[in-house]
Structure formats: structure tokens, C-alpha cells
Amino acid sequence: MSGRRPIPFAALKAAVFVLALLPFVQLSYSALWNVEALGPNPAETLTRTLGDWTLRFLLLTLAVTPLRRLFGLPDLARLRRMLGLYAFFYALLHFACYIAFDQVFDAGEILRDVMKRPFITLGMIALLLMLPLAFTSTNAMVKRLGARRWTRLHRAVYLIAALGVVHFWMMVKRDITEPAIYAVLLALLLGYRVAAWRRTETSRAAGARRRTA
Amino acid sequence: MLIKRPADIRPSEITPETVYRERRHFMRMAGAGVLYAAGMRFAAAGAEQAYPPLEGPIAKSAYSTTEEPNSWDAITQYNNYYEFGSGKRDPSRHAHRLQVRPWTVVIEGEVARPRTIGIEELLKLPLEERIYRLRCVEAWSMVIPWVGFEFNKLAALVEPTSKAKFVEFTTVYQPENMPGTRLPVLEWPYVEGLRIDEAMHPLTIMAVGLYGRVLPNQNGAPLRLVVPWKYGFKSAKSIVRIRFTEQQPRTAWEKAAPHEYGFYANVNPAVNHPRWSQKREKRLPAFFASRETQPFNGYAEQVAHLYAGMDLRKYY
Numbered sequence: 001m002s003g004r005r006p007i008p009f010a011a012l013k014a015a016v017f018v019l020a021l022l023p024f025v026q027l028s029y030s031a032l033w034n035v036e037a038l039g040p041n042p043a044e045t046l047t048r049t050l051g052d053w054t055l056r057f058l059l060l061t062l063a064v065t066p067l068r069r070l071f072g073l074p075d076l077a078r079l080r081r082m083l084g085l086y087a088f089f090y091a092l093l094h095f096a097c098y099i100a101f102d103q104v105f106d107a108g109e110i111l112r113d114v115m116k117r118p119f120i121t122l123g124m125i126a127l128l129l130m131l132p133l134a135f136t137s138t139n140a141m142v143k144r145l146g147a148r149r150w151t152r153l154h155r156a157v158y159l160i161a162a163l164g165v166v167h168f169w170m171m172v173k174r175d176i177t178e179p180a181i182y183a184v185l186l187a188l189l190l191g192y193r194v195a196a197w198r199r200t201e202t203s204r205a206a207g208a209r210r211r212t213a
Numbered sequence: 214m215l216i217k218r219p220a221d222i223r224p225s226e227i228t229p230e231t232v233y234r235e236r237r238h239f240m241r242m243a244g245a246g247v248l249y250a251a252g253m254r255f256a257a258a259g260a261e262q263a264y265p266p267l268e269g270p271i272a273k274s275a276y277s278t279t280e281e282p283n284s285w286d287a288i289t290q291y292n293n294y295y296e297f298g299s300g301k302r303d304p305s306r307h308a309h310r311l312q313v314r315p316w317t318v319v320i321e322g323e324v325a326r327p328r329t330i331g332i333e334e335l336l337k338l339p340l341e342e343r344i345y346r347l348r349c350v351e352a353w354s355m356v357i358p359w360v361g362f363e364f365n366k367l368a369a370l371v372e373p374t375s376k377a378k379f380v381e382f383t384t385v386y387q388p389e390n391m392p393g394t395r396l397p398v399l400e401w402p403y404v405e406g407l408r409i410d411e412a413m414h415p416l417t418i419m420a421v422g423l424y425g426r427v428l429p430n431q432n433g434a435p436l437r438l439v440v441p442w443k444y445g446f447k448s449a450k451s452i453v454r455i456r457f458t459e460q461q462p463r464t465a466w467e468k469a470a471p472h473e474y475g476f477y478a479n480v481n482p483a484v485n486h487p488r489w490s491q492k493r494e495k496r497l498p499a500f501f502a503s504r505e506t507q508p509f510n511g512y513a514e515q516v517a518h519l520y521a522g523m524d525l526r527k528y529y
Contacts, residue, residue, distance in 0.1 A: 035498065040497050041495075043502075103502070104503045
């Protein structure tokens, strides 16, 4: 092949932005004008669907690095921030639904609920961990923190995704098919990183041996 | 026993389903997407047509609430019937597999005349419409226009003896037709129970219909219990056995999680489920769980005396 053609990046980014917004547009439309499409318990449908999209965007964010390496598309990294911020966006809406619909803004009840129900506790921790990541997502913040510290901080996304999957798993309890699918995908994405890390460690060690020889 | 009538009954104000549906339709049309909404209405209005109207007259009842009933679709597509799966949509997807004919109910135990009664005979009993609030232990509620007869009418057929202190209800167990029973979620068959005075209370009914039509399988066809002042799980579905007993029956949920589900399970805002609050409820299809839970689900006037002197925190 005669060299890679560069991805038309602006167009791709715009397309992903619009696509990622579609679940929000569709849910908002249903909630406002076609509530029957959300079924007999519309608030529950909203909350759960927003939770699903949070997990999907977390996994998509984590898929960026493996995909760009496997397919030789380094430019994909430029989509990662947007995907991560979308995960945060859907997580916030998911949380807002819980606060508004389930708890009707009753702070005392929310606190009791967070303490009493482990799956709520985990979801809350995951959301809190997302805050510093979203806050430090700008270029200016990357500069201010320095690439190294920034990268270390943003490794929290592995924990966040794991907490998210466990949160879903614990909520379901009976039929675990769906959370199991998310768990397998997450395991693959994290497994890829472990394997990649092992490879670099081995080659580094080999390099060190060559140098000393 | 003095049974007080509820104060809020105005049978003339009960909304017929057609009026209710038209109101909803108007509201939908007033929103956006008129053509799409018209399509939705057409699809939704068809669902109950598959269930024939019950035969014979259906009397109105002073025990019915004047609150607006939930739609046919809501009542038949949002169910807890774990034998068909634990998702709310699972029962409506799988319950068509339930074999509801032939159907007999064995009535036995502490009775003078134990009997096995065919469903056809029970359907000939005088039927009443009872529009009741249904409060699920999961903190949502609906209003449901059941059709049925008081349990005490059924009991009269078998003459319970003075030893009959409790009544045990057993749900049908058809593992080959019930995909949910493959998982050991509960001990099957499902068993529920009432104290005899609770069972004989005129609010306690055996339902055979919904909106004047034959009861859909996912709602507990062909014959189910409805005890409106208790959490929904007490109202056992698809009943095949009724046993009058001297000892308190051990119910399916008590066996599965005794600290979470007691024998009495009266709706009570002051006694929380160990894992969540019962203070408020969500009246579907509302978005907000902003409705205050009422003691005995709003039937305190009729049933609170049954529990006089009992510590309802202990007997939850």
C-alpha cells in the first residue's frame, strides 16, 4: 500500500458528536412528547437507558487505544476525549434521573439510600471519580498537570468502568446476561492493556540485557 | 364485624376505559408527532381485543376507588411474575405458554366439605368490578380495575371449620412452560398466605378479569388473589390450591428473604424495606416517586382494626 490516507478528521469528529448525541435526543423527545414509547414506567426506562449509554461510552473510550494500535489509526486518539466526556454526560443525566425521579431531591433519603444499597454506593463512587477526569479534560489542564501526572490520573477510568459494570451487575441480580456482556468486553479491553504492558516490559528488559552484554 | 365503607366512593365518577383512552389520545395529539401518535394508538388499542369480555353481568362496587385506572397496556406489560422471568416485560412475553385450561382448584384442609372446583364453575359466581390501588413492595403503584368475587364467597362453598386460622394459596407450577423457574430465584411453586380474618375480609377478592375482560395470563389467569392493602407479592397468581390451615403458612418470599419480606406485608410508610424506603411511591406512569405512601395502601379505614394491638414493626 502506498501510505495511509489521513482520516478526514473534522468530518469524523462531527459525525461522532452527532451520533453520540442521538440517544439523548431520542430520550428527550420521548420524555417530552411521546412518553408512551418509554413504557409503563417511563422514569425507570429513562434512568436505565441512560445508565446503559454511560457504560457503552465508557467501553468505547477504552476501545480507542486498542483500535488505533490494532488498525494502525493513531488519529483515533483525537476522539477519545469526546467519547469520555459523553460517558460523563450520560452518567450525570443517569444520576439526575435517580435524584429527581426516585428520590424527589430528598437529601436525607438519598444519603440513607447511598449507605444502604451497595450498588448505589458503587455507582456514586464511580460518578465521583469521573468528576476530576472531566474537569482535567481540557488541553490547558493536560499542560498544567504535565502529561505524566495527567496520564496517571486518567488511569482512574479503568476503575470507573469496572465500578460501572459491577453497579449494573448488582442491580440486576437475577438475569445477568446483559451485565455479563459488558463485563466480558471490559475484560477484553483491560486484558489488551495488560498484554501490551507485558510486551513492553519484556522488550525493555531484553533491550537492557543487550546493552549490558 | 363492622365493615366501614370508604368515604371517597362516587361510582358515577369511575372513568370508563374508552373515556380514559380518549383523554390520553387528546393529550397525545396535543403534543408533537400527530401521525406517529395515531399509529401508536392504533397499535395500543388492539391489545385487549384478544381477550374476550367476561360473560354475565359485572356489578359495580362501593369498594372501588374513583382514581383513574392505568391503561390496559401498562397493567399487562409491567408485571412481576417470576415464573416467567424477573424482568417487568418477561411475563407479557412468555406467559402465553401457560396452560389455563383445563383448570381446577383444590380446596382442602380445615374445611367441612373439601372440594376440587373447575374454573368454569367459579366463573359462574356473581362477578363484581373492583377498582383497587396496587402497591408493589418496589415502591411503584397502579390503579387496576379487577373483576372477581370476594374470597369469602369461595370459602362458603367449602365451609371452613373453627380450626381454620390461616389460608395458604399455591400458584400453578408448569416448569416446562415457565422459563423463569429454571433459575432458583424462589422455591417453586409460589406459596402465599393470609390470616383467616384477612382472607374473609370483603376487600379480599379472587380476580378472574381485568377491564371486564378475561384475565391475561401474565396477570395471574385464570384465578388470582387480590389483597389491596398489602404489597403486591401477597396477591398470589394462577391459583391451583387453597388450603385452610391451623398453622401460619410459610410463604415463598419469607423463605427466600425472611428479613425483607414478612408474612403480613401490609403497606406501611413507617416500616421500610431493609434496602429501601417505603415512605413514598411512584404512581405509574408518573415520573416522580412523589406520592406519600398511605398506611394499608389507603384502606386503613376498612382493615386497620384487624391489627389492633399488634406491633406492625415486628409483624411486617
